[in-house]
Amino acid sequence: MGTLARIRQSYILYSFVRDWVAITCFIVVCILILISFLSPFIAPHNPYESASINVMNAETPPMWMEGGSSEFILGTDSQGRDLFSTLLFGMRISIIIGCCAVILQAFLGVIIGLVSGYIGGRLDSFLMRMADVQLSFSTMMVAIFLGAIFQAAFGVAMYERFAVVLLVFIIGLAEWPQYARTVRASVLAEKQKEYVEAARVIGLNSARIMLRHILPNTLSPVLVISTVQVANAIMSEAALSFLGLGMPVTRPSLGSLINSGFEFIFSGSWWITLFPGIFLVLLILVINLLGDWLRDVLNPKLYKG
Amino acid sequence: MFAFTIRRIAQGILVMLIISFLCFTIQHAIGDPVRDIVGISVSAAEREALREKMGLNDPFLSQYIRFLGKAVRGDVGMSFFFKKPALEVILFKAPATLELVFVSSVIIIFISIPLGIYCAINPKHILSRIIMGMSIVGVSIPVFLTAIMLIYIFSVELHWLPSYGRGELVNIGGWKSGLFTISGIRHLILPSIALSSIMLPLFIRLIRSQMMEILETEYIKFAWAKGLHKRRIWFIHAFKNTLLPVITVGGVQLGTMIAFTILTETVFQWQGLGFLFIEAVERADTTLLVAYLMVVGVIFVVVNTIVDLIYGLVNPTVRIQGTR
């Protein structure tokens, strides 16, 4: 049976085409990803090109309002950057950080979960205790730690260039326990099964058993968590930037845009907060809905923790 | 049980050691508290003298050992800004955060349980679908955005509720409470809604899925067959067993809740621990930071230990690690 045919007959596809929520979400996610990654081509302005920003345009309202200009569809922020363009670029940063951080989380979490579940004993209890400790410290505290260490090591001037990498590390390191716990739980279940016993009997080494035999069987919960975690990571990034611990002001992400808009909501420039807010919520919402659907399909019993 | 508790305490101490060590390694990178203490025109030599006096120039290890020696006696140091023992400052600010967390938890418990049960009992009902739909939207709105929206709608536009601070407080044996005055309660409403907004949907979903799972089990089917009243089955038999995992998740989510108090308190200028934390970071008040992180660590370890104990008590089939 060819791969194509297998996909066509798969249960996933079957339930996908029959669920209009899933289809809509999928389309919206695709559109959001597409426009944010094509932002250099479709955005009317380039917010990173400092030379094109004119502070004299600051706080222009959206084009349909009095004082608005058709040059700036959704208005401008306090620096005179086109809000729509900045939004697209900001969303791209959010998505990149979200996805990369989740890959890092998954990598760490899966390995630790596998080892912990398969080997067990003292190592297991040590690793799981570490996960507990890690969980007790929110992403924000980890961010302050790593941010401070980074500044001490590389100096202030480098921060702007490496902020994205840094955030990926912060969010990646802060939330691996989610994966580790899930993987460990399913490893514990799989370990009891006969095929693992059989593999051991024929003398395969542990690494091989873990990676080739157990891992594939634990992947579906990992997949489910991953979608939700992407949404969470995007939210963490926004929260960090909101507190001023994330992206620098010159390369705003959605969170930092909302933060800079917060100063202005009392004075009437509501659009600086509202539009990034809408896009952020939309992005997280559709990812969450997709994750929900995926969970129902792959593993109806798994709950979101 | 005893061995288990001892083991947990040992783990707790280890955690504290790691945290304090990390804090010490990075304290120089967070900033220089001396600059916040003196006026700007003070000469470099004067600042250096002050730094010397505060012991900030000593080698790292001797500072750390000195800290540990004092910490054993319950003295984690003096907050530069408040000029009081850091622990005292934290205990003083703790009621604000505890009240906020308490009220939010009450909101979460009193709304999530009925709604979760309802959705589990009537999964196909239109109301259930609406609740589930709302809950996923709720999960997707970052807490600071909720907070900003609440302020915008209820304080700025409608002028119904205040947007900052704790309002009038009543002092009950050193515990400054906002729960007993109208102004205090009015100030509590928006922050506690904001704080509960992210956990509430999570718990509704959790309770629903747990309950649905349990309604499928054999013993519930048996209860139906026995002809028990449906209320009895739902609220006594099924609900009891739903609670177990909810308690566990609740314990784990405490860390998240504390993280969210940082965001909520920042937006609402709520004079609690989260606000204190962000201010301490900005002022480079490292002693206070270390103390805060340690207190949070203690709270987490204690709550998780209690959760594990409760779990063991409620469900004897769970074997607590450490009893072997």
Add this chain to the structure above:
Amino acid sequence: MKKFLWLIVGIIIVAIIVFMTTQKKQEEPTLAGKTLKLAMDADPVSLDPHVQLSGGMLQYSHMVFDPLVRWTKAMDLEPRLALRWELIDENTMRFYLRQGVKFHTGNPFTAKDVKWTVERLKKSQDFKGLFEPFEGVNIIDDYTCDLVTKKPYSLVLNMATYIFPMDSAFYTGTDETGNPKDAIVKTGPSFALNHESGTGKYRVTTREQGVETVFETFEGYWDDESPGNVDKIVLTPIKNDATRVAALLSGDVDFIMPVPPQDYERVAGSENSQLITMSGSRIITFQLNQNRRPEFKDLRVRKAIVYAVNNEGIVETIMKGTATAAAQQAPVGFAGYKADLQPRYDLEKAISLMKEAGYADGFTCSMIAPNNRYVNDEKISEAVVAMLAKIKIKVNLKTMPKAQYWDQFDAQVADIQMIGWHPDTEDSANYSEFLVMCPNKETGYGQYNSGNYCNPKVDELVLASQTETDPAKRSTMLQDVEQILYDDAAYVPLHWQNLSWAGKKNLNIEPIVNVMNFPYFGDLVID
């Protein structure tokens, strides 16, 4: 289950009853005197006026203590605890003190309190620099004393505004922990941290740092001529700009300072509130580090940068017109102000200067700025980055909270660094002493000159101005300094921040505020 429910209902009912009864009690407070609910961005860090030299502490000092003399709105000196003064010889100023003044403890105020206070000032880490030129105080009799300087000094009276006599009897001795009561402790508990006895209109009755400070009228206050009718001031620090404004507009507080520029229109437009602004003397500048960047050694590059920065544009948009674009350090009214030095934004000229200097393609450099120190500091630095991009200078910007900033500033980690300056002496020379004189560790001059600009001529003029007592000659010297700095493009001047206050309509704010930003709350009249 049912019992449990009833229990909860019971608890709620009891809670409501308790709640109602406690509420009744609180509605009774007497309305004898006027109460002012005041919100500032920060509260005093201590009750000890000598613990920190900062705007906030001086604002506090004016409420609880009284200075010998103080500035009026028109920048004249007005007698407070000193009734009059005269210059006896070139190093001695004699002060005749007010009689019948009492401290909050009831102790009478005499010349020995002045002597004690000046001695304490000379010990304070923050103030000793300002009081360095002074020899000390000689007591002539109970109500007469001489303030003696080491050599002729042009700013004796300016410094007298910093002498807030403290109750020497009250602060002498040791407290219950055995520490001397007059100890100035910056980082720990001390007697003066929590106790005060001044001659000012207000006593501090309760204080919870970072949350609330309550000031109440002192019955035995000496100044009966003051029209002020505020008996109680409740000071709440609200750090977040937006929240502070919201608190005023919703009526939670009566008076706020400072007001963020983006909200000026809203506050002024509201029917319940009024806005007062005043051009201030804090200059915001960027320094171009000539040691780090060889390019900045080239006068043409420095000039190009000054020409490229549209500081009038920044004032108009980011500051919403609430600042005055600057081309020199001192604002109008200061000795060194030179009217013909005007902002010089000219992009064409900037580009051609860059070309002339051989940097037509620009270069890349770094910049740091604080993000919670000056009004809109972060936004201003961002705007400057965009402006420099137009002459092809690519700037990597990093902003940070002030707790981290000053260390980085001192270490000169970036090529362009932001600094704002307000002279403690209310005098032109002070700007130059700290910002542009050649950095010298021993004398302390040029302490905040991270541009490493060094021109011996400037140093010479500024030093000469310190001992010059003829105001006209002194003014010419300081104007020459400004001219040299302007021609040398020694730094990038941006603007002088406006000061701003806002309050409810029934407050007579106008008469009590001044360019030093020390509102004299004792004189506030509420209708």
